[in-house]
Amino acid sequence: MKNSSSYTAIAYLFLAPALILMGIFTFWPVGYNTYLAFNNYSIADGVATWNNFEHFKYIAQEELFHNALKNSLLYLLVVPVIQVAALVVAKLVNNKLPGMTFFRAAYYIPVITAISIAGVVWANVYKYDGMLTWLLQSLHLVPQGPDGQIDWLGNPDIAIYMVMIFTFWKGIGYYMVLYLAGLQAIPAEVEEAAILDGANAWDRFWKITVPMVKPTILLCTLLSTIAAIKSFQEIIVLTKGQADTYTALYYVYDQAFRNYNFGRGAAAGLVVTFFCMMLAAVQFRFFSEKK
Amino acid sequence: MKLKKMLTVGAAIFGFAALQAQAATELEFWTMNLAPKFNGYFEQSVSKFNAANPGLQAKWVDMNWDQIQPKLIASIAAGNPPALVNFNVPWVHEYAQQGNILPLDQYLGADKNVYLAAALKDVTVNGKVYAFPWYNSVSVIAYNKDIFAKAGVKSAPKNFDQLVSDAKQIKAKTGLAAFAPKMGNMVGWFYYAGLPVVENGKAVFNSPKHVAFVQKFADLYKAGVMPKDVFKMEFEQEIAAYNSGKIAMMTTAPQALKRTETDAKAIYEKTGVAPFPADAGKMAFGAWMMDFVVPKGTKDPAAAAKLGKFLTSDEQQVAFSKATETTFPSTKKANLDSYFQAGAKSADAVDQARAVAAKSMENARTLTIAPGVLPDEAAMTKKLQDEVQSAIEGRKSVKSALDEVVAAWNEKLGKK
Numbered sequence: 001m002k003n004s005s006s007y008t009a010i011a012y013l014f015l016a017p018a019l020i021l022m023g024i025f026t027f028w029p030v031g032y033n034t035y036l037a038f039n040n041y042s043i044a045d046g047v048a049t050w051n052n053f054e055h056f057k058y059i060a061q062e063e064l065f066h067n068a069l070k071n072s073l074l075y076l077l078v079v080p081v082i083q084v085a086a087l088v089v090a091k092l093v094n095n096k097l098p099g100m101t102f103f104r105a106a107y108y109i110p111v112i113t114a115i116s117i118a119g120v121v122w123a124n125v126y127k128y129d130g131m132l133t134w135l136l137q138s139l140h141l142v143p144q145g146p147d148g149q150i151d152w153l154g155n156p157d158i159a160i161y162m163v164m165i166f167t168f169w170k171g172i173g174y175y176m177v178l179y180l181a182g183l184q185a186i187p188a189e190v191e192e193a194a195i196l197d198g199a200n201a202w203d204r205f206w207k208i209t210v211p212m213v214k215p216t217i218l219l220c221t222l223l224s225t226i227a228a229i230k231s232f233q234e235i236i237v238l239t240k241g242q243a244d245t246y247t248a249l250y251y252v253y254d255q256a257f258r259n260y261n262f263g264r265g266a267a268a269g270l271v272v273t274f275f276c277m278m279l280a281a282v283q284f285r286f287f288s289e290k291k
Numbered sequence: 292m293k294l295k296k297m298l299t300v301g302a303a304i305f306g307f308a309a310l311q312a313q314a315a316t317e318l319e320f321w322t323m324n325l326a327p328k329f330n331g332y333f334e335q336s337v338s339k340f341n342a343a344n345p346g347l348q349a350k351w352v353d354m355n356w357d358q359i360q361p362k363l364i365a366s367i368a369a370g371n372p373p374a375l376v377n378f379n380v381p382w383v384h385e386y387a388q389q390g391n392i393l394p395l396d397q398y399l400g401a402d403k404n405v406y407l408a409a410a411l412k413d414v415t416v417n418g419k420v421y422a423f424p425w426y427n428s429v430s431v432i433a434y435n436k437d438i439f440a441k442a443g444v445k446s447a448p449k450n451f452d453q454l455v456s457d458a459k460q461i462k463a464k465t466g467l468a469a470f471a472p473k474m475g476n477m478v479g480w481f482y483y484a485g486l487p488v489v490e491n492g493k494a495v496f497n498s499p500k501h502v503a504f505v506q507k508f509a510d511l512y513k514a515g516v517m518p519k520d521v522f523k524m525e526f527e528q529e530i531a532a533y534n535s536g537k538i539a540m541m542t543t544a545p546q547a548l549k550r551t552e553t554d555a556k557a558i559y560e561k562t563g564v565a566p567f568p569a570d571a572g573k574m575a576f577g578a579w580m581m582d583f584v585v586p587k588g589t590k591d592p593a594a595a596a597k598l599g600k601f602l603t604s605d606e607q608q609v610a611f612s613k614a615t616e617t618t619f620p621s622t623k624k625a626n627l628d629s630y631f632q633a634g635a636k637s638a639d640a641v642d643q644a645r646a647v648a649a650k651s652m653e654n655a656r657t658l659t660i661a662p663g664v665l666p667d668e669a670a671m672t673k674k675l676q677d678e679v680q681s682a683i684e685g686r687k688s689v690k691s692a693l694d695e696v697v698a699a700w701n702e703k704l705g706k707k
Contacts, residue, residue, distance in 0.1 A: 063699075064670045128518075151519045151520055154520055242523070242680065244677075254669035255670075258668065259669040
């Protein structure tokens with residue numbers, strides 16, 4: 001007969017490999033980043049000198065960082081859109097119709113495509129004389145010839161939204177799969193009972209599907225919020241931060257690896273982390289099960 | 292008994308190894324992104340150097356460009372840096388200012404005169420030479436003869452203003468974009484035009500001359516002489532546009548023509564080559580020089596310098612250019628080698644480009660702002676590029692864009 005404390009010990013033993021790895025590769029870097037944010041770090045000799053809140057004061061009045069943060073927050077617009085779309089798509093491909101497997105796979109392909117490759121493809125879609133312009137011109141939605149050639153990724157008014165569309169395309173399959181798993185956990189009887197009671201498809205979606213996949217919604221919104229705040233890769237492959245698409249994480253990258261100012265980069269990184277955590281807290285409030 | 296025997300053997304081996312180590316000073320030199328394509332060249336160079344210098348043992352190590360700096364810093368910190376490291380010009384300035392590489396004047400002595408004056412200037416920081424100039428490149432103009440003929444442009448441009456007016460004529464007559472100059476380095480363009488960027492710790496690029504220069508590009512953009520996405524076009528994209536016949540001229544390094552030769556044979560056959568004309572800055576455009584530096588703390592700097600001089604000698608530089616086919620020496624004599632000029636009259640565009648570019652080498656300067664001048668380089672360059680892009684694409688006036696950047700730069704420079 002084992003007592004409960006030895007069960008706890010065994011539990012920790014099983015957790016240990018994961019905890020050690022997380023400690024080394026997650027908690028330690030976060031902690032060290034926080035430490036660096038308050039230091040001037042010289043890469044040549046590895047010396048860190050304490051400088052209090054200097055970096056934070058600097059970025060607090062740095063116009064470029066404000067702009068970058070604004071763009072990162074603007075990027076959050078993609079979150080509700082992608083979540084609703086992914087849930088609807090999941091609902092559609094959850095039907096037992098011929099060819100459904102094909103659609104599920106088709107939506108998932110962008111997820112497994114390397115972002116650099118997808119970026120090259122989309123750069124050609126968005127070129128001023130690329131596929132998107134061609135499509136709109138063929139449909140006579142924009143004027144023919146050079147007048148209708150919009151520089152989708154070069155115009156600061158629209159460039160960031162174009163990058164968001166790319167993020168949407170790249171991410172929808174991922175969330176769709178998660179929602180699909182959530183949907184399949186809903187017992188068929190509930191839905192059948194609702195049909196018998198005369199609820200239409202719209203009502204069933206909002207009154208049954210959505211509430212029952214709420215935990216999945218929390219997970220997915222959380223993941224996509226963090227992904228949106230962290231948007232960097234899609235920017236670097238599509239616009240390189242030009243045309244008002246510079247994001248907070250791009251700022252971090254530029255400060256660290258082009259300015260070699262690791263302290264300032266770390267401070268900006270910490271601000272980004274703070275925003276991620278704040279938004280996560282808000283979402284837990286809204287979507288988690290009340291106890 | 293057994294243990295004793297093992298110890299004796301061990302000691303003997305160890306002693307032998309120590310003797311070996313004493314016999315030859317190992318000189319490790321790092322290059323960037325040259326293996327495995329140029330293994331042959333380096334193996335030959337190493338054995339040649341070792342044969343001529345008993346007691347010295349050169350050893351070649353190649354790395355990716357993004358590995359070199361972290362590894363070098365780590366090795367300096369560990370007190371065991373290599374003898375020589377392949378750097379580009381901005382890195383030389385940065386490391387010289389940090390004091391992490393050695394000045395080389397005392398080792399160079401009279402051998403200084405071997406190198407081109409422009410090349411030496413590139414690696415001179417505070418009056419001292421910090422690197423052995425090595426291979427370099429410059430831009431040439433490769434043009435589509437058919438498009439030129441259609442536009443009625445008789446010959447390649449002799450100066451920058453002619454390049455601009457020819458470009459306008461090409462657009463007007465053929466409807467095609469004329470060229471896609473790299474707009475990602477406005478500071479480089481200012482230097483090229485002989486215009487100052489920072490003087491006495493102040494940004495000065497909003498003078499009428501600067502405004503007029505940027506206005507030229509804005510006019511070209513508005514007229515459609517440059518493609519709409521010119522700000523996104525870099526080396527690869529420019530080659531692709533030229534190879535598909537979408538632009539009349541390619542204004543970039545000669546090695547781009549190698550790509551045209553393999554990827555777009557039809558365009559290659561109607562390609563002519565001309566030098567990229569110099570402007571008031573008297574600089575050949577598009578230079579990006581490679582060099583060797585001696586890191587601080589290296590064991591035997593004199594021996595390292597010996598290897599550096601050997602690797603960048605006339606003879607070795609010509610041999611290396613022959614291996615690459617498209618890069619150029621930074622020494623005076625080597626560029627005059629018959630190898631470079633042999634193709635001057637050739638019908639082949641790569642041969643022509645080689646002759647044209649070799650002649651421009653005397654004026655080849657790497658056009659970047661010296662590191663350390665700008666307190667917050669990433670943010671400041673970004674501000675400049677964003678505003679210039681706005682002005683050239685016609686969203687604001689050139690004057691107000693430049694005024695705004697100068698004000699922002701001066702605020703940061705003032706705090707330095």
